Amino acid sequence: MKTTTGDQALIKRMNTAIVLEAILREAPLSRANISELTGLNKATVSSLVQDLIDNQLVRETGIGASSGGRKPVMLEFVATAGYAVGIDLGVNYLRGVLTDLLGTVVAERTLPLIGVQPEEVFGILRPFIQGLIDAAPGSAFGIVGIGVGVPGLVDRQGTVLYAPNMDWRDVPLRDALNRTFGIPVMIDNEANVGAIGEMKYGIGRGVSNLVYVSVGIGIGTGLILHKELYKGASGFSGEMGHLSIEANGKPCRCGNQGCWELYASEQALLERAAEAGYTGGLDELLAAAEAGDEAVRGMFAEIGRALGVGISNIVNVFNPNAVLIGNRMSRARVWLEDAVRETVERRALNFHLRNVHLLYAELGERSAVMGAAETAIAAFFVRLRSA
């Protein structure tokens, strides 16, 4: 008897998830539309929809167009049934958002980070996250999860194995946050969550095979293959910032030399600029380029050519539909894009170039934080399906 009940409960959960996904994708829908879309009979759909309405995940909204008989009541997903926290933990900043279940930003905060030792960062991160949680309106599911993007290698247990620019090794970030807040926590590399953010909410929507190049202090890459994030055998991949582009180039802290990020990152730009007496950071350089400073425009073009060299290799290896430049250097698009495109067109193999698009982050510096929130939302829907 117990088995039968268990099986029935399982079938009901699966069918509920199917109905919910139909509404998420295609709303507004009537009960009859859902029955047609899913192949479930109308009585089953009506009962499952009632459960979803009772759980405040779905609501009735107005009357749809009739195809003959009585006009149907339409259904839509209640995006405010729960909220997610997204965090972009940078080397020298914290950015956080609170979003509803469709990724609409309800609250957003940023904070400079001075220290980088794990204990110092936890001490700032905990109240920062709590502030976002406190900003959430009351809802059926409350805070469904916290997603965090970090500039380093993360294993499947959410431990930051190595974050070179913060000098972190083996920091169990997911466990620490999970203990504090008692809600599910997802940790991933910032380039991976940046790729997810652009795929879900930005210029990467609908692109099947996408390489997201996060150009900040270092360079990270997130790989979307067939619309899924590619994580590699151990949960980490995409350390393309350490592609060698100069066989006898500068030494890198990774142990190799001539790595791409030494020539094409924000850090590379700032070092080059400092030699010429510009010490005000990226904002100063953008303003100078805007004001017509040819020397600064030349520096951006130089970085653009170096970016193009690495992107040519990526295009040749992965044959993606698009390569997307994101993170801080996407702000310099207007000063980079000619140099990037000319270099890629000159260097990448002709066949590979035919369908590849060179894109720039639509979410700008928010790609990672939105992707981090999305990982928490996606995990919530997976739990709903298997709860």
Ligand SMILES: [Zn+2]
């Ligand atoms: Zn390196």
